[in-house]
Amino acid sequence: MADMRETERDTAGGTAMAVPEPASAGRETAVAGFDANGRLVERNAEWERLAGPSAPGADRAACLAAMIAAFAEIRDFPEADPARSAKIAACWAAPGEPVEARLPDGSWRLLASHDRADGGRSFLAIDITRQEETHALANRLLIENPVAIWAVEAATGRFAFANQAARALYGAARSEDQGLALIERFMMPHQRDIFDSRAAAPGRVDFVDALLETPSGKRLWTAGATKGIAHRGRALTMCTLFDTTESERADHEQARALEILNDAILNLDEALALYDADFRFVMGNARLYEQFYSEVAPPKPGEHSHETIRRLVEAGFYAIPEGMTQEAFLARTLAGVDPRPAETEIALADGRSFLRKIHTTRIGGYFVTFTETTAERRAERAEHEADRLVRTIVENSPTTFLVSRIADGKIIYFPPASQERFGDIESTLSFFLDPKDREDYLAALMETGSLTDYPVRFRRRDGSVMQGLTSARVVTYKGEDVIISSTRDITETLAMQAELERSREIAHQNEKLSALGELLAGVSHELNNPLSIIVGYALMLQDRIDDPALRRRVDRIAQAAERCTKIVHTFLAMARKRPARIEPCDLNEVIEMALDVAGYGLRTEGAEVICDLEPGLPHVAADPDQMAQVLTNLIVNAEHALAGKGPEGRLRLASFHDAEAGEVVVEIADNGHGISRDVQARIFEPFFTTKAVGTGTGVGLAFCHRIVTAHGGRLTVQSEPGRGATFAVALEAIAAPRPRAPAAGPAETHRAARRVLVVDDEPDVADMICDVLAEAGYETEACNRARSALARLAERRFDAILSDIRMPDLDGAGFLEALRRQAPDRVARLGFVTGDALSPPVQALLASSGRPHLEKPLMPEALIALADRLADPGRGDLP
Secondary structure, eight states: OHHHHHHHHHHHHHHHTTOOOGGGOOTTEEEEEEOTTSBEEEEOHHHHHHHOOOOTTOBHHHHHHHHHHTOSEETTOOTTOTTHHHHHHHHHHSTTOOEEEEOTTSOEEEEEEEEOTTSOEEEEEEEOHHHHHHHHHHHHHHHHOSSEEEEEETTTOOEEEEOHHHHHHHTSOOOTTHHHHHHHTBSSHHHHHHHHHHTTSSSEEEEEEEEEEOTTSOEEEEEEEEEEEEETTEEEEEEEEEEOHHHHHHHHHHHHHHHHHHHHHHTOSSEEEEEOTTOBEEEEOHHHHHHHOSSSOOOOTTOBHHHHHHHHHHTTOBOOOTTOOHHHHHHHHHHTOOSSSEEEEEEBTTSOEEEEEEEEOTTSOEEEEEEEOHHHHHHHHHHHHHHHHHHHHHHHOSSEEEEEETTTOBEEEOOHHHHHHHOSOSBGGGTBSSHHHHHHHHHHHHHHSEEEEEEEEEEOTTSOEEEEEEEEEEEEETTEEEEEEEEEEOHHHHHHHHHHHHHHHHHHHHHHHHHHHHHHHHHHHHHHHHHHHHHHHHHHHHTTOOOHHHHHHHHHHHHHHHHHHHHHHHHHHHHOOOOOOOEEEOHHHHHHHHHHHHOHHHHHHTOEEEEEEOTTOOEEEEOHHHHHHHHHHHHHHHHHHTTTOGGGOEEEEEEEEETTTTEEEEEEEEOSSOOOHHHHTTTTSTTOOOSOTTTOOSOHHHHHHHHHHHTTOEEEEEEOTTSOEEEEEEEEEEOOOOOOOOOOOOOHHHHHTOEEEEEOSOHHHHHHHHHHHHHTTOEEEEESSHHHHHHHHHHSOOSEEEEOSSOSSSOHHHHHHHHHHHOGGGGGGEEEEESOTTSHHHHHHHHHHOOOEEESSOOHHHHHHHHHHHHSTTOOSOO
């Protein structure tokens, strides 16, 4: 410590020489100036504080003695020395020989002096307390430093100083030759030589990897340093020695780790390239050369990255975008090589793609990694294409599809088909007909989170109502619950279903009508034969009875029979399925016929029936049978409207000619309960009915409307609730047909010369036909079997043949075929009479044979006319 302090005092002495004059000295420096005669010239307050007051001119020796007495300790000057004060004063006055002294308060002063300009001398006491503290700390650090530090004399090698770490390293106590012993502990001769040759040299010598063996036999790796210094005229060598065993071990492990790291880098799956601070190539791993330089020369160390990229571009290594030149691509690529950390996607001409990442190193270089992204990009492209396909499908799907928020119904996604259907709307609230409909829809949806084919009613862009089936799911999108829904428009489907239901009902009604027709056909067939007998004989009796009373009775029989005949004909016409047969038609006759058929219910109810038919009514072009069906339906409807009114009920049937409109109008008016306006708007729709279940089908008025419209006419209704209803049929009037001149039948004398064969399985009918024709002058013969008739035809010649169709054994068709084979010339003389004209086989026979026929019940005039026609085939004016 003393030696180290002496070095510092040398420096401090130099500093004291630079201290200013007393007048400008600081508070911590005591200054006194003496002239050449040793007399006090000046002093500062700090001097007087330490040495006490002294007057100018005081003796220097007395003043210095007073100052020396103020100190508790003066280093290197023991108190037992009698000449202590004189020696201190002499040392203090000697240039370059400062003295260290401690005051009783523990602070230290450096006592120094310097010459004055007037030949005198100035003395200073400089406060060095802080320097002493620093020296103490430095001394402690030096002694307790874990690094071995020692000093030896350069000339002799003798030990001058050693800290604790050095002594521990030696393993021995202080001795004069420990410096030499330390050198002996260096295991390698060349290391000893280095230390021996350079230990005394000025400057610093570093050496590494010195293997040292301690007295305990432990071998350590060390690194040391030396520096030559001068101390009080002696040349010393300061030495340090570091234990680098752990460092060497760490370096070895680090080198091994670096070797492993280098091997790992070289064998990475990712391509890696290392560049210096100027972006010049340093090295690359195996993957780099494999991925990029299998066909192109790899970069050499020192090659700039721009040159490497240029060679790759010119070799066609990169995928150049369509429409871009190689030069433009090169310029863009070079501009993209940014030395800052960056990521860039690069595409190669062979279809591969890589993600390039540039990283900076701590020493200013760069390393670049290339991660192949070919599979990922292909997957992304496939996913993108799939997304585009899905979007295309969704955008072009005719199904209403949308995504909306649950809370406020705001539409998040609205494809064109939905926009076209619902218009430019922002919320689903806009197309629900009723807000409650949406509430019910949401309640059903939120119960399970999904709906399938939930029935809805929406409002379209044009304001019309759409019937639909919605399927919906609740999903989470951007942190909130949304509804994905798809709605099928089933408006047309429901309309088709309704139409199908109507068609089924029509088919059902047709089946019922068909069954009714078959029933009517059967009933008519059974009635026709007895009616024919009644009508025929009644008309014959009219001309033979002279008694007025009997004649009146016979007339009534004839009228009743004729009425029955018309009713049966009407039934048959209503049940008959055939195309419309348009001919001049007298609507007054049709009204009377319809009233005969449908008026019974009115009469039994006691209702009043008024017929106000205009005489001489123009004809219309219509099918009489279909017009009869229309008017019968309207009369039946009126009957239903008057039900329960009894004698107060009234039905008025009127006909008139509207000359201005050129139409014949038939009105059917009742005073029933009437029809409301909303019902009037739908009254002619198929299957619309206001009648109770089982009493109406909604077919009648629609059927009537269709028939009248097909005839070019109009069927209208006028009504007010409680004031009855009036249905009007208006058809275009036509000129009345010219009456045909009565056909001049053959004279009775001529008829007497002609024979008629009658074939009917009903003997009474056959006899009646024979009687009627015999009254007209014909010679007749009856056969009740067709085969018997064929036998008679083989025996005799007949001028006319009248045959029934439905007969046992051999029917009319079989009879015709047999006649064609047996007597083909007689076929032209054959005519049919039938009471079963509705039967499909009968209709087929009449259509295919082309033979004239009469439908039962038979009227005598028609029967005679048919016989005349058959007896004289040249006449074309007979039925």
